[in-house]
Amino acid sequence: MTKTNVLDEKYEKLQNEIQSLHEKWRGEISEISLNGLEQVKEGSPIIPQLDLSININQYQQFIEELLQLIGENNSDVTNAAEKLKELLTAEMLQTWFKEAITVNHFYFANLAEEHELPEWLPIFLAEQAVRPFLQAATVELEPTLKEMKHTHCCSSCGEPARFAILNKKGKKEQSCPRCHYAWEEKKISCAHCGSEDELVILKVEGDESAEIHACHKCKGYTKVIDTRKMFKKESPTLLDVKSIHLDFIAQEKGFGISEDENQKAH
Ligand SMILES: [Zn+2]
Numbered sequence: 001m002t003k004t005n006v007l008d009e010k011y012e013k014l015q016n017e018i019q020s021l022h023e024k025w026r027g028e029i030s031e032i033s034l035n036g037l038e039q040v041k042e043g044s045p046i047i048p049q050l051d052l053s054i055n056i057n058q059y060q061q062f063i064e065e066l067l068q069l070i071g072e073n074n075s076d077v078t079n080a081a082e083k084l085k086e087l088l089t090a091e092m093l094q095t096w097f098k099e100a101i102t103v104n105h106f107y108f109a110n111l112a113e114e115h116e117l118p119e120w121l122p123i124f125l126a127e128q129a130v131r132p133f134l135q136a137a138t139v140e141l142e143p144t145l146k147e148m149k150h151t152h153c154c155s156s157c158g159e160p161a162r163f164a165i166l167n168k169k170g171k172k173e174q175s176c177p178r179c180h181y182a183w184e185e186k187k188i189s190c191a192h193c194g195s196e197d198e199l200v201i202l203k204v205e206g207d208e209s210a211e212i213h214a215c216h217k218c219k220g221y222t223k224v225i226d227t228r229k230m231f232k233k234e235s236p237t238l239l240d241v242k243s244i245h246l247d248f249i250a251q252e253k254g255f256g257i258s259e260d261e262n263q264k265a266h
């Protein structure tokens, strides 16, 4: 297996720009309150069970900034932007915020069809713009999260566990690309089903810092990036995007997040 050059320069530049937007947004979040934490009964993930109150104008601003950025070289997006501005009333924004937390593909696909928008666009905007709020909420929830037993998905936001780093101590640290929650896990165990004896480690030729931990039992996989020799500390979101070649390799070999897990998470 070799590292294929699936990331062209333009794509990588855009991803870096989106990442810079995310960092700016994180610094801008002025208010967030987590209501209903005492009533959380179902265990993890926590955030989908809460009622987050945020400044909805800020969510709108993030969506508009993202539209502006991705519309620079894409006329489909520019055309859709006009329609979206009318569509995104305060009420609609609240709905988007809620549905983006649980990544409700069904809701956003219907909306795109109904308003003749590119299918990928509403969910992309809604989900990217919700991430800084998830990250802010996760910081607040850290003490609660530390007490919880980890499952196959992120205890904070519910994203399937599909990305990990080897941290400074050489431990495997599952890292959530959406909310940035991170937790240590046994090195040789499947993050999805917990199996220890049916895990295979796929290495990537020409890329010493990357591995795929794939499971023959549940067919799930996790990308594992050794960040110890990395010069610059990058966010799990960007590392996840930059290691998309590992997803291609894993999927080519017949691994993918299993149907069951996907339904549980979303
Ligand atoms: Zn998460």
Ligand SMILES: [Zn+2]
Pocket: 190, 191, 192, 193, 194, 195, 215, 216, 217, 218, 219, 220
């Ligand atoms: Zn498994």
